[in-house]
Amino acid sequence: MQHELLLEIFSEEIPAKLQRKALENAKSTFANILTRYGTIFGDVSSFVSPRRLTVVVNHLSSKTEDMMEEKRGPKITAPQTAIDGFLRSNQKTREDLIERDGYYYLKIHTKGIETKTLIGDIIENFILEMPWPKSMRWYLEDQEILSAFWVRPIRSILCIYNGSSLNEHIKSVDLTTCSYTYGHRFLSTGKLEITDFADYRNQLESNYIMLDFERKKSYIDNEINSMAGAMGLYFTYDEELLDEVSGLVEYPFASIGAIDEKFMKLPQEVLSTSMKTHQKYFTLVYPGSVMAPYYGTITNIPPTKIMCEGLDRVLRARLSDAMFFYNEDLDVTLEAFAQRLSNVVFYDKLGTVAQKVDRMMSIASTREEHRAIALSKADLLTQMVGEFPELQGVIGEIYARCQSESNEVCIAIREHYKPINANDDLPQTVTGARVSFFDKLDTLVGLLGIGVQPTGSKDPFALRRAALSVARLLCDFPKTLLDNESLSWYVETLITAYSDQGIALDQDTLQIVLEFIVDRLKMYMCERLSLDTEVVESVIRSFDSLDFDYKIAMSKARRLQKLTKLEEFQIVKEAYKRTVGIIGENVNELKTGSIDDLRFDDQYMVELQNTIKNQESDQEDFSKIVTTAKAVLSACDNVLINNPSQDIRLRNLKLLNKFLIDARNIIGA
Amino acid sequence: MQRSKTKSFQDIIFDLQRYWADYGCVIMQPYDTEVGAGTSHHATTLKALGEEHWNAAFVQPCRRPKDGRYADNPNRTQYYYQFQVILKPAPANPQELYLNSLMAIGFDLNAHDIRFVEDDWENPSLGAAGLGWEVWCDGMEITQYTYFQQIGGITCSVVPVEITYGLERITTFMQNVESHFDINWNGKNGKKKLTYGDVLSRFEREFSCYNFDVASIDMLLEHFNDHEKESQKLLAHNLVMPAYEQCVKANHCFNLLDARGVISVTERAEYIARVRTLAKNCCQIWVESL
Numbered sequence: 001m002q003h004e005l006l007l008e009i010f011s012e013e014i015p016a017k018l019q020r021k022a023l024e025n026a027k028s029t030f031a032n033i034l035t036r037y038g039t040i041f042g043d044v045s046s047f048v049s050p051r052r053l054t055v056v057v058n059h060l061s062s063k064t065e066d067m068m069e070e071k072r073g074p075k076i077t078a079p080q081t082a083i084d085g086f087l088r089s090n091q092k093t094r095e096d097l098i099e100r101d102g103y104y105y106l107k108i109h110t111k112g113i114e115t116k117t118l119i120g121d122i123i124e125n126f127i128l129e130m131p132w133p134k135s136m137r138w139y140l141e142d143q144e145i146l147s148a149f150w151v152r153p154i155r156s157i158l159c160i161y162n163g164s165s166l167n168e169h170i171k172s173v174d175l176t177t178c179s180y181t182y183g184h185r186f187l188s189t190g191k192l193e194i195t196d197f198a199d200y201r202n203q204l205e206s207n208y209i210m211l212d213f214e215r216k217k218s219y220i221d222n223e224i225n226s227m228a229g230a231m232g233l234y235f236t237y238d239e240e241l242l243d244e245v246s247g248l249v250e251y252p253f254a255s256i257g258a259i260d261e262k263f264m265k266l267p268q269e270v271l272s273t274s275m276k277t278h279q280k281y282f283t284l285v286y287p288g289s290v291m292a293p294y295y296g297t298i299t300n301i302p303p304t305k306i307m308c309e310g311l312d313r314v315l316r317a318r319l320s321d322a323m324f325f326y327n328e329d330l331d332v333t334l335e336a337f338a339q340r341l342s343n344v345v346f347y348d349k350l351g352t353v354a355q356k357v358d359r360m361m362s363i364a365s366t367r368e369e370h371r372a373i374a375l376s377k378a379d380l381l382t383q384m385v386g387e388f389p390e391l392q393g394v395i396g397e398i399y400a401r402c403q404s405e406s407n408e409v410c411i412a413i414r415e416h417y418k419p420i421n422a423n424d425d426l427p428q429t430v431t432g433a434r435v436s437f438f439d440k441l442d443t444l445v446g447l448l449g450i451g452v453q454p455t456g457s458k459d460p461f462a463l464r465r466a467a468l469s470v471a472r473l474l475c476d477f478p479k480t481l482l483d484n485e486s487l488s489w490y491v492e493t494l495i496t497a498y499s500d501q502g503i504a505l506d507q508d509t510l511q512i513v514l515e516f517i518v519d520r521l522k523m524y525m526c527e528r529l530s531l532d533t534e535v536v537e538s539v540i541r542s543f544d545s546l547d548f549d550y551k552i553a554m555s556k557a558r559r560l561q562k563l564t565k566l567e568e569f570q571i572v573k574e575a576y577k578r579t580v581g582i583i584g585e586n587v588n589e590l591k592t593g594s595i596d597d598l599r600f601d602d603q604y605m606v607e608l609q610n611t612i613k614n615q616e617s618d619q620e621d622f623s624k625i626v627t628t629a630k631a632v633l634s635a636c637d638n639v640l641i642n643n644p645s646q647d648i649r650l651r652n653l654k655l656l657n658k659f660l661i662d663a664r665n666i667i668g669a
Numbered sequence: 670m671q672r673s674k675t676k677s678f679q680d681i682i683f684d685l686q687r688y689w690a691d692y693g694c695v696i697m698q699p700y701d702t703e704v705g706a707g708t709s710h711h712a713t714t715l716k717a718l719g720e721e722h723w724n725a726a727f728v729q730p731c732r733r734p735k736d737g738r739y740a741d742n743p744n745r746t747q748y749y750y751q752f753q754v755i756l757k758p759a760p761a762n763p764q765e766l767y768l769n770s771l772m773a774i775g776f777d778l779n780a781h782d783i784r785f786v787e788d789d790w791e792n793p794s795l796g797a798a799g800l801g802w803e804v805w806c807d808g809m810e811i812t813q814y815t816y817f818q819q820i821g822g823i824t825c826s827v828v829p830v831e832i833t834y835g836l837e838r839i840t841t842f843m844q845n846v847e848s849h850f851d852i853n854w855n856g857k858n859g860k861k862k863l864t865y866g867d868v869l870s871r872f873e874r875e876f877s878c879y880n881f882d883v884a885s886i887d888m889l890l891e892h893f894n895d896h897e898k899e900s901q902k903l904l905a906h907n908l909v910m911p912a913y914e915q916c917v918k919a920n921h922c923f924n925l926l927d928a929r930g931v932i933s934v935t936e937r938a939e940y941i942a943r944v945r946t947l948a949k950n951c952c953q954i955w956v957e958s959l
Binding site: 012013015016017018050134135136137138139141146152153155186248249279280281297299300301303304306307309310311313314315316317320321324343344 | 738741742743744745758759760761762764778779780781782783784785786787789799800802806807808809816818826827828841842845847933
């Protein structure tokens with residue numbers, strides 16, 4: 001096709017988990033390079049499948065843009081030889097010189113060049129600049145050097161521009177671009193000669209490459225659903241697994257396999273996690289979410305009988321391993337596992353996990369809390385969690401049920417990890433939420449207390465996430481989790497618990513921890529709840545210390561956010577600003593005495609005084625403060641507030657200050 | 670139609686050796702000390718470093734004490750066989766070479782779902798890392814395929830590819846049997862037939878007991894320290910290969926102690942670090958002496 005560039009980097013298998021991100025990165029990286037080279041182009045689109053990353057550019061004009069740039073030369077005071085040299089090297093004459101700010105400039109006009117001549121360089125740059133989270137080098141035997149970095153070795157590069165193929169030597173991988181590609185590894189043979197993108201797409205489709213990632217995903221979703229549906233089963237939608245499975249096949253073929261009945265007594269979470277993490281199988285359920293003894297799976301070639309037998313067999317082997325772990329674990333009580341936590345280091349200078357558990361105990365109150373804390377970390381030492389770390393908490397709950405712990409304790413063991421990230425739900429139970437709060441707070445106190453702080457994008461101990469979780473728990477859990485104590489009390493009690501264990505923390509730990517959590521609270525309110533930064537900042541500033549009730553802060557901020565959207569708010573804001581301009585904020589000597597006794601001669605001031613008096617009857621009514629604000633503005637416009645008479649001046653200021661105080665009270669900031 | 674004769678375990682080994690010998694590999698024999706993987710064979714670890722080109726293939730019995738299941742698990746054992754191929758530098762078509770080798774042993778690539786699934790390999794004890802895949806056959810890992818990037822903390826200047834076949838797993842597919850122990854080892858039928866279980870199940874059971882329940886902890890702790898000291902001493906004499914062997918032996922002692930469950934999480938990291946230091950020093954001096 002006219003003005004179309006098709007580039008395909010054909011490599012060995014790109015990891016499934018990297019493909020989706022690669023789509024975005026390829027597109028933006030390539031567009032950046034095109035711009036940098038001054039080319040004129042329409043859309044850039046990208047495609048990915050296990051063995052290829054493809055970029056298509058349309059309307060890529062055959063010449064780059066003419067470019068005009070101004071080049072700075074020597075100073076006006078420079079010797080003539082320097083100026084002549086500047087002219088000579090740019091092939092210009094004295095008449096072309098432009099004088100500005102004491103320098104000579106020349107307008108340099110670069111003619112556009114053939115895009116075609118740049119494509120080799122563009123590809124070279126693309127390979128060098130395309131970001132991969134993990135990449136490798138391979139040996140270029142003819143050149144006796146290592147290649148550039150790419151996710152896996154590149155084996156060929158297809159490049160078609162304007163309907164004809166280009167043969168550019170790409171030095172960094174020692175390959176020459178060509179006119180062909182390959183289809184499916186097993187369902188297609190030989191080279192496919194390509195003429196343009198439409199042809200590429202068609203040929204790939206008929207050679208079993210599904211080029212559109214999203215289409216592949218929904219195709220898999222549909223196939224599994226309809227096969228499961230035919231058996232009266234459902235497939236629980238799992239985006240993450242669908243993404244990964246899509247990245248593992250060039251063309252998807254679905255089938256349903258069977259789980260041996262003897263494994264169905266394993267906990268459902270273990271079954272589905274084992275199938276998902278190890279085998280990438282889809283869990284199928286009966287109506288009502290009870291797991292069925294079947295799974296859905298995707299293969300890269302049409303399933304054969306021997307293949308399906310193999311798929312069942314490998315699952316049997318996996319599950320018999322899980323069964324081995326399960327039975328071994330159940331021979332040991334959770335208490336016994338918990339005892340071994342004294343061998344597990346929590347953090348280098350912060351003792352063991354057993355010590356962490358002890359500290360969490362120091363801020364707990366109910367019997368259920370104590371029991372849940374005692375068992376909360378025990379499952380870390382089970383073989384099952386060793387095999388499936390993502391099941392921490394879940395396994396704890398299952399094993400706690402097996403040893404007949406109370407329902408509340410069992411749930412709290414699982415819930416105490418929640419919320420694990422910004423998108424996760426909060427715990428449902430108070431005990432679960434409190435233990436989660438204790439756990440995260442202990443981590444924050446300890447690590448911040450010995451000076452471990454996240455820097456930039458590096459937060460190896462997920463402290464920001466822990467602080468965000470604490471903020472969310474305190475804001476959003478329906479009941480208060482602080483049980484009549486302040487947040488400071490919890491932090492201080494933990495600091496004492498650390499010191500009782502012989503672990504000394506920084507003297508300012510309390511302040512550091514409170515600041516750190518409030519920081520996350522601000523971020524949560526601004527980013528997740530879409531409150532304005534200004535609103536959040538002023539609400540938080542309105543509290544005397546950093547230890548305040550987050551729930552109150554939240555409702556104040558929400559109210560203020562609404563008020564700021566009212567038109568009248570601007571009037572209050574304006575009046576507030578002008579008043580602060582005149583008298584400054586929080587002037588203590590102006591606060592003394594009632595304003596009712598002040599006497600004014602000026603009519604504007606009298607009116608303002610009356611308005612303020614009226615307003616005092618109703619602190620919650622925003623419209624009253626608007627009326628006052630209007631009166632303040634008229635007074636400021638018409639009265640000389642800073643009257644030469646000290647007495648009058650002081651009275652004026654006292655009245656205005658009263659407005660400041662009232663305004664702050666009413667808008668809650 | 671005539672049913673083709675079942676390919677025996679040993680035939681598969683013969684075919685792989687033939688295939689890679691024809692390709693140009695030197696066919697070596699197993700390292701005669703306990704190792705966790707073919708990677709630990711000096712023909713891999715040490716030879717992967719430096720500029721010299723090197724193509725080798727060999728069977729390596731592997732010991733992974735913790736993986737013992739008293740011969741109860743169909744495909745997890747504390748002793749098994751790898752077929753190790755090391756091509757340095759990696760040629761331009763190693764995946765094709767690998768798939769052809771599967772065909773050479775009689776694998777039907779149209780009947781099985783073969784896929785390359787990301788598995789970046791890392792061996793903390795050897796200070797080694799690489800990028801690659803595990804090769805899946807119908808959802809089961811049958812081969813580990815890695816482009817080495819680093820060994821003993823040293824960047825590979827000529828990147829090799831390591832192809833490690835799980836011989837038992839591949840054979841279960843070829844013979845369509847459920848368990849490693851059902852594998853026909855010698856290809857005979859009737860009275861003369863010997864299965865993998867006939868040859869090795871007692872070995873597996875007894876070693877599972879030894880690894881998990883009986884091995885003398887104090888003795889192993891002492892051995893670990895002795896091997897460590899010996900390795901350091903040998904390095905002082907510039908005897909890299911004997912020093913490396915002591916490092917491998919220390920590592921096996923650690924693996925046994927780990928299986929006995931006497932190593933805490935902290936200690937674990939410490940032991941691994943001690944082995945890695947030995948390995949790194951060996952690799953360092955090896956490279957310097959090339």
